[in-house]
Amino acid sequence: MLNNLKKIPAREWAKIIILLGMGVYLAYTILSENLGNYINNTRFVWLTWLAGGMFFAFGLVTLWSNLRPQAPALPIEVASLMPKGWSVMAICAIPLALGFLIPSRPLGVESLTGTLSTNVSVSDTMVITRDPLKRNILDWLRAFSREADKTRFDGVEAEFSGFIYRNPEFEAGQFMVGRFIVSCCTADADPVGLPVYSLEADELADGQWVVVRGKFYADEFRGAITPILRVETLEAIEQPKNSYLYP
Numbered sequence: 001m002l003n004n005l006k007k008i009p010a011r012e013w014a015k016i017i018i019l020l021g022m023g024v025y026l027a028y029t030i031l032s033e034n035l036g037n038y039i040n041n042t043r044f045v046w047l048t049w050l051a052g053g054m055f056f057a058f059g060l061v062t063l064w065s066n067l068r069p070q071a072p073a074l075p076i077e078v079a080s081l082m083p084k085g086w087s088v089m090a091i092c093a094i095p096l097a098l099g100f101l102i103p104s105r106p107l108g109v110e111s112l113t114g115t116l117s118t119n120v121s122v123s124d125t126m127v128i129t130r131d132p133l134k135r136n137i138l139d140w141l142r143a144f145s146r147e148a149d150k151t152r153f154d155g156v157e158a159e160f161s162g163f164i165y166r167n168p169e170f171e172a173g174q175f176m177v178g179r180f181i182v183s184c185c186t187a188d189a190d191p192v193g194l195p196v197y198s199l200e201a202d203e204l205a206d207g208q209w210v211v212v213r214g215k216f217y218a219d220e221f222r223g224a225i226t227p228i229l230r231v232e233t234l235e236a237i238e239q240p241k242n243s244y245l246y247p
Helices: 002-007 010-031 041-067 086-101 137-146 199-203
Strands: 157-165 174-181 190-197 209-221 224-237
Touching (some): 137 224, 199 224
Parallel strands (some): 190 224
Antiparallel strands (some): 157 174, 157 209, 209 224
8 A cells, every 4th residue: 555655646646635635625614614704605505515525535536546556547527527737736726725825804894995885675575574673784774775764764773783984975973884795705795884873983993893783863874865873882893703694
């Protein structure tokens, strides 16, 4: 067995390491709860487990086939999925190395290229039954989209979390509490937020995560009448491990 290990060509070793490495990396990303930084892990975690298992299996099959004294040819279906030339393996190895070397982190305020949206799509049949104090930013935006008379939310108590976003056009004490909505992966991430009023947040930096609680009152914001949360309590918090909202 040891002699057979020594006889395995360098290119085959590279292939084995890349395949096993991909399997280990995907499993680590799931178990460390970092998968949600890249994709909608409520929908696609099983696919990631499947992909990781296939990479690991292909790596073991490649190692086993090279250890046999007279290694038979792999089935065409399996062989066609294996990396072949050095250039192809480099294409696979580079993202694998970057995945291990660059710390995983979710999108934040520094990722914004524009402003936070207060508009979301909502179907006529959608019913929001969640308790108001348990609704997140997406729940509230959907509720606001369904109601033409924004004053109907006056005095309604709410509590939600997100990161602070400010814009020079906002009035003193105004800011937005935002989150990213992810349907499939971070490539389609959509930043949304709710307008908030509180002088307590003046000392907090943009991007700081907070939990706010207060009551909505309709007022002008960006040239339109919209519910604005008048904060009664505000608490700075750490960014959650999985901070995206999923539609």
